[in-house]
Each structure stands twice: as structure tokens, then as C-alpha cells.
Amino acid sequence: MxxxxxxxxxxxxxxxxxxxxxxxxxxxxxxxxRILKSKTSVIGLCIIIILLLTALLAPLIATHSPTDxxxxxxxxxxxxxxxxxxxxxxxxxxxxxxxxxRISIQIGVIAVGISMIVxxxxxxxxxYFGRWIDMIIMRVIDIMLAFPSVLLAIALVTILxxxxxxxxxxxxxxxxxxxxxxxxxxxxxxxxTEYIExxxxxxxxxxxxxxxxxxxxxxxxxxxxxxxxxxTAILDAAGLSFLGLGAQPPTPEWGAMLSDGRAALQNAxxxxxxPGVAIFLFVLGFNLFGDGLRDxxxxxxxx
Amino acid sequence: MTPLLxxxxxxxxxxxxxxxxFSREKPVLKAVDGISLSVNTGETLGLVGESGCGxxxxxxxxxxxxxxxxxEIYFKGQDITSxxxxxxxxxxxxxxxxxxxxxxxxNPRKTIEKTIMEPMKIFNVPKSERQKKLDHxxxxxxxxxxxxxxxxxxxxxxxxxRIGIARALALDPELVICDxxxxxxxxxxxxxxxxxxxxxxxxxxxxxVFIAHDLSVVYHISDRVAVMYLGELVEIGDVHEVxxxxxxxxxxxxxxxxxxxxxxxxxxRILLTGDLxxxxxPPTGCKFHTRCPIAQNICHAxxxxxxxxxxxxxxxxCHFAKEVVAQGT
Numbered sequence: 001m002x003x004x005x006x007x008x009x010x011x012x013x014x015x016x017x018x019x020x021x022x023x024x025x026x027x028x029x030x031x032x033x034r035i036l037k038s039k040t041s042v043i044g045l046c047i048i049i050i051l052l053l054t055a056l057l058a059p060l061i062a063t064h065s066p067t068d069x070x071x072x073x074x075x076x077x078x079x080x081x082x083x084x085x086x087x088x089x090x091x092x093x094x095x096x097x098x099x100x101x102r103i104s105i106q107i108g109v110i111a112v113g114i115s116m117i118v119x120x121x122x123x124x125x126x127x128y129f130g131r132w133i134d135m136i137i138m139r140v141i142d143i144m145l146a147f148p149s150v151l152l153a154i155a156l157v158t159i160l161x162x163x164x165x166x167x168x169x170x171x172x173x174x175x176x177x178x179x180x181x182x183x184x185x186x187x188x189x190x191x192x193t194e195y196i197e198x199x200x201x202x203x204x205x206x207x208x209x210x211x212x213x214x215x216x217x218x219x220x221x222x223x224x225x226x227x228x229x230x231x232t233a234i235l236d237a238a239g240l241s242f243l244g245l246g247a248q249p250p251t252p253e254w255g256a257m258l259s260d261g262r263a264a265l266q267n268a269x270x271x272x273x274x275p276g277v278a279i280f281l282f283v284l285g286f287n288l289f290g291d292g293l294r295d296x297x298x299x300x301x302x303x
Numbered sequence: 304m305t306p307l308l309x310x311x312x313x314x315x316x317x318x319x320x321x322x323x324x325f326s327r328e329k330p331v332l333k334a335v336d337g338i339s340l341s342v343n344t345g346e347t348l349g350l351v352g353e354s355g356c357g358x359x360x361x362x363x364x365x366x367x368x369x370x371x372x373x374x375e376i377y378f379k380g381q382d383i384t385s386x387x388x389x390x391x392x393x394x395x396x397x398x399x400x401x402x403x404x405x406x407x408x409x410n411p412r413k414t415i416e417k418t419i420m421e422p423m424k425i426f427n428v429p430k431s432e433r434q435k436k437l438d439h440x441x442x443x444x445x446x447x448x449x450x451x452x453x454x455x456x457x458x459x460x461x462x463x464x465r466i467g468i469a470r471a472l473a474l475d476p477e478l479v480i481c482d483x484x485x486x487x488x489x490x491x492x493x494x495x496x497x498x499x500x501x502x503x504x505x506x507x508x509x510x511x512v513f514i515a516h517d518l519s520v521v522y523h524i525s526d527r528v529a530v531m532y533l534g535e536l537v538e539i540g541d542v543h544e545v546x547x548x549x550x551x552x553x554x555x556x557x558x559x560x561x562x563x564x565x566x567x568x569x570x571x572r573i574l575l576t577g578d579l580x581x582x583x584x585p586p587t588g589c590k591f592h593t594r595c596p597i598a599q600n601i602c603h604a605x606x607x608x609x610x611x612x613x614x615x616x617x618x619x620x621c622h623f624a625k626e627v628v629a630q631g632t
């Protein structure tokens with residue numbers, strides 16, 4: 001029976017890699033099918049897909065340039081030419097929202113990426129090594145949690161200087177505590193399982209145990225937190241831009257658009273309303289999908 | 304001949320959290336409270352006792368998966384009690400463990416190929432050799448090579464335990480601690496796994512410390528047996544001697560509870576009264592006196608010493624065990 005693998009050692013490893021993927025996919029396929037069963041998360045998924053397509057195809061969808069000004073056409077109500085009207089500088093709001101999708105997705109992904117990398121690292125170190133390391137890391141996290149998140153983000157941007165990049169960094173840092181606490185608690189529970197003891201028994205070093213055995217078993221809550229975190233990140237970043245601490249003009253960022261239009265709220269409500277709706281849809285989409293994902297990945301629901 | 308593994312007065316006390324304010328004494332749970340035994344190369348030592356008597360803790364102490372509070376551990380004549388870090392990691396090649404729960408002891412996110420290969424990867428076994436070794440291991444534990452890309456959840460309990468065994472044998476260890484390896488399996492599967500373990504012992508020249516609470520399983524596989532009660536050894540000796548002629552009242556009670564196949568055989572059942580005392584607050588003197596059918600005043604006051612109760616080295620810790628004077632001493 002040992003003849004078969006010996007005769008073709010190279011192709012054997014090749015087929016192993018090929019066959020591994022469907023197996024890993026099976027786990028995700030299973031959860032994906034479970035997501036499709038819930039109507040709300042399907043709605044969330046649809047919104048996300050539409051937003052992604054919009055961001056990808058922005059130049060094709062937009063009817064005007066997002067930054068071209070036309071003073072003659074300022075504060076135009078929605079019409080055939082300007083689907084969602086124009087703002088104080090006569091820019092087409094529909095086109096600005098379409099291009100703003102790119103910025104919002106960028107903010108969401110980068111900010112959550114920062115939170116995830118820093119939070120997972122801190123949380124897993126705290127949970128795995130325990131003792132004084134845990135004590136120090138978690139007290140720092142507690143201090144961060146003591147500030148309201150927007151306030152902390154404002155403080156950070158004030159230190160770093162207002163710009164879209166710094167807003168993303170600030171929103172990312174503000175999201176760290178959620179990840180750190182979540183990962184720490186998952187690591188604590190996985191750490192006690194027998195297969196972690198087994199990895200110790202076969203002589204695995206700490207890093208191998210942590211990254212090879214513990215973290216892969218904490219993936220589900222991390223993925224859920226990332227999806228839910230994108231919505232919050234967008235909201236926080238829009239808040240910063242609204243205050244003039246994030247995206248700078250003429251960047252078509254939704255929060256900044258809200259801020260620009262608020263002076264004319266009574267005469268030209270569409271300037272504020274449509275970016276608001278865009279933010280609302282974006283956050284709603286990710287939250288619905290994140291909730292569905294959490295339910296689908298919850299091990300208690302598995303048979 | 305130096306024994307493969309020897310432990311002397313091994314103790315493990317777990318600190319308990321609920322310490323009273325201002326009290327000086329820290330409450331501890333005495334999971335293992337001074338056991339001494341030795342395991343010779345190639346033999347199987349059965350370690351039995353009821354739940355919570357410290358069997359598993361003792362097994363983990365021998366492997367240094369837990370740090371002993373007191374006592375010494377010698378492996379191949381070398382003191383490994385205070386070995387740490389990289390040196391301890393090297394030692395892991397020679398001593399392995401098979402876990403009780405085959406559902407919990409395999410990482411659900413790793414294919415069985417990765418699981419069995421991992422110890423070889425850690426100890427830098429050349430790649431070509433790894434593949435060969437993997438196929439050989441799968442073969443000896445009775446799994447098919449096409450199983451290797453599957454995940455643990457696709458296997459039954461017995462198959463998983465075979466995977467656990469293959470992982471433990473991947474580095475050709477000398478000592479394998481078997482922590483109740485069959486108690487989570489169906490009876491029919493138990494026999495298969497036990498027989499497999501016996502075959503592997505011959506093929507790989509293994510020494511087993513076999514932890515179990517099933518006395519008939521231990522009788523079947525062990526050469527010698529050690530009986531534990533509340534963190535202490537109460538009796539140790541050749542398995543036939545201990546089973547046929549138990550000297551400690553606790554061993555007698557345990558053995559009288561083993562069901563017999565012959566319905567006509569009238570047997571005297573020794574029923575123990577009371578519960579197992581808490582290892583956080585064990586009784587004074589002989590720890591067994593609270594439940595012992597033959598306890599006297601001396602048992603409250605004085606802990607019994609180990610008495611040699613047979614010519615072949617059977618030892619029992621009871622005030623009333625008959626001592627045999629060894630010839631020539």
C-alpha cells in the first residue's frame with residue numbers, strides 16, 4: 001500500500017493541495033448555505049454586492065464628474081439631468097455618491113484591517129500568555145474603552161492632523177479594543193482544549209501553538225466582528241469627515257457631503273438627504289450580513 | 304537496570320482561588336500527594352482509581368505537561384524534574400501521550416495528514432522520510448491512505464483515537480502515557496483499540512503507563528498495576544498478584560465491584576460507604592479511613608507506610624496488611 005504514494009511523490013503533494021481546497025470550502029459552503037436561509041442577511045448581502053459593483057464601475061455609472069463645479073446649476077433639485085440634484089457648487093450629487101462608495105469601502109476595509117491586526121495580536125498575546133502581560137494589555141484596552149469612541153477618534157485625529165488617511169488610522173485604533181477583547185476570550189477558551197495540550201506534548205513552540213492551533217479556531221468570531229466593524233468604521237469616519245477632520249474637499253466623501261449641505265438643509269434637503277441614505281444603506285447592509293454570519297458560524301447552531 | 308521512568312514523592316498541589324481574607328494559609332487542592340513508582344522498559348503499568356483521584360494529573364506530571372509541586376522525576380536515569388524550555392522540548396520526542404477524548408484531542412481545522420505530520424515537522428524530520436512515515440503510521444493504526452486529507456469531524460470515535468495514536472507514535476517515543484484511551488469509546492471499539500495498542504507495543508518497543516478506571520481493561524493490558532486513592536498510591540504490584548490477592552481494603556473493594564461473567568458465582572461485594580473526601584481537605588492519618596470497613600483508631604492518627612506484602616514486590620499502604628519479609632534481607 002505504500003507503493004502508490006511512493007511512485008509519484010510530486011504529483012501526490014500536488015493533488016493533496018488541490019483536494020485540500022474543496023474541503024476547506026466545504027466548511028464555508030456550509031455556513032454560506034445557512035446564510036442564504038435567512039432573508040435579512042440575504043438583503044444585507046445584496047446591498048453589499050450592489051455597493052461593491054458601484055465602487056468598481058463608478059466611472060461607468062456616474063452621469064457627471066464628481067468634482068466639476070457649475071455655479072449656474074447650484075442647488076438644483078433632482079431632475080432628469082441631475083438624478084439626485086446638485087449641491088452648493090453645482091456638483092452632481094448622484095455622481096459624488098457613486099464615487100464616494102469607493103472611499104467608504106476603502107475606509108471600511110483599511111480601518112477594520114488596522115483594528116483587526118492590532119486587536120488580534122494584542123488579544124491573542126494577552127489570552128495566551130496570561131499573567132502580567134494580560135494584565136497590562138487589558139488595562140490599556142480598558143482605558144481605551146473608557147472614552148466614547150468618537151471622542152477618542154477626534155482626539156487622535158487632532159494629534160495626527162486632519163486628513164482622510166489619519167481618519168482611517170484613528171477609526172482603526174478606536175476599533176482595536178473590540179477585537180482584542182473578543183480574541184482574548186476566544187483564545188482563553190480554546191487554550192484549555194485537549195488539542196492544545198496535545199500540541200504542547202508534541203513539542204510545539206508557543207508561536208506554532210498560538211498561530212497554528214489556537215487562532216484558526218478563533219476565526220469565526222473574528223470574521224463576524226470584521227463585517228460588523230466595517231459598518232461602525234464607516235459611521236465613525238463619516239462623523240469625522242462631517243466635523244472636517246476626515247476627508248478634505250473636494251473629495252466626495254459621504255460624511256463631508258452631509259457637512260457641506262447642512263447650511264442649506266431647509267431650502268435644498270436633497271443635498272443632505274441622499275448622502276445620509278447612502279451611509280444608512282451601507283451600514284445597514286454590513287450589519288444585516290454580519291448578524292447573519294454570526295448566526296451561521298455559531299457552533300451552537302451546528303448539529 | 305535503571306527503570307525507564309521513576310518518580311519519587313511526586314506532588315501536585317493546585318492553589319484554590321477562594322482564599323479567605325487575612326488567612327495566612329493558602330488553600331490547595333492536593334491532586335497528587337506524594338506518589339513514588341517506577342516503570343521498566345517494555346512493560347505496561349496500569350494506573351487505576353476512581354474519578355478525581357489524581358490519575359490523569361499524575362500522568363501529565365510524568366510528561367512534565369504540568370509542573371510538579373514537589374518530588375523528582377527520572378527519565379532514563381536522568382533527572383528531568385527541573386528541565387525547562389528547549390531541553391524539555393527535546394525530551395518530548397521520547398515521551399508521548401494518548402488522550403482520553405478523541406473528539407477534543409484533535410485540532411478540528413487540521414487534516415489528519417497535518418496532524419500526524421506536525422510532530423515530525425517540529426523535530427525537522429526530512430520531508431521524504433515524513434511522507435513514508437505517515438503512510439506507515441496510517442497503515443499500522445489501520446487507516447487508509449486516502450483518509451489523510453480528511454478532517455477529524457469526518458471520522459468516528461475509534462478512528463479518531465487511532466489518529467491520536469498515530470500522532471503519538473510519529474516520533475518513535477519510548478514512553479507513552481495513555482490517559483484513559485478507551486473510556487470514551489464503545490465497548491466493541493474498545494477491544495479493537497486495546498488490541499491495536501498491544502500490537503504497537505511489540506512493534507515499536509513501547510513502554511506504557513496505562514491510566515484507566517476500567518479494571519478489566521487494565522487487567523488485560525498491564526504487567527503491573529498501581530492503585531490510587533485521593534492522590535496517593537495505596538497498592539502496587541504485579542497485576543495477577545494484586546488482582547488475585549489484594550491486600551489493601553480499597554483494592555479489595557474496587558475488585559469486588561468488577562462484574563463477573565459467571566452468574567452462579569456468589570461473590571462478596573464490599574460496599575464502600577460515604578463519598579470520596581475532597582482532595583482540598585483530605586482526612587488525617589490514612590486517607591482511606593473514612594470509608595474503610597476495617598478502620599481502627601490508629602488509622603485516624605497515623606498514615607500507614609508501604610509494606611511489602613509479597614515475595615515479588617507487591618506493596619500496600621495499610622496498617623493491617625500482612626508484611627512479608629523478603630528473603631535475603
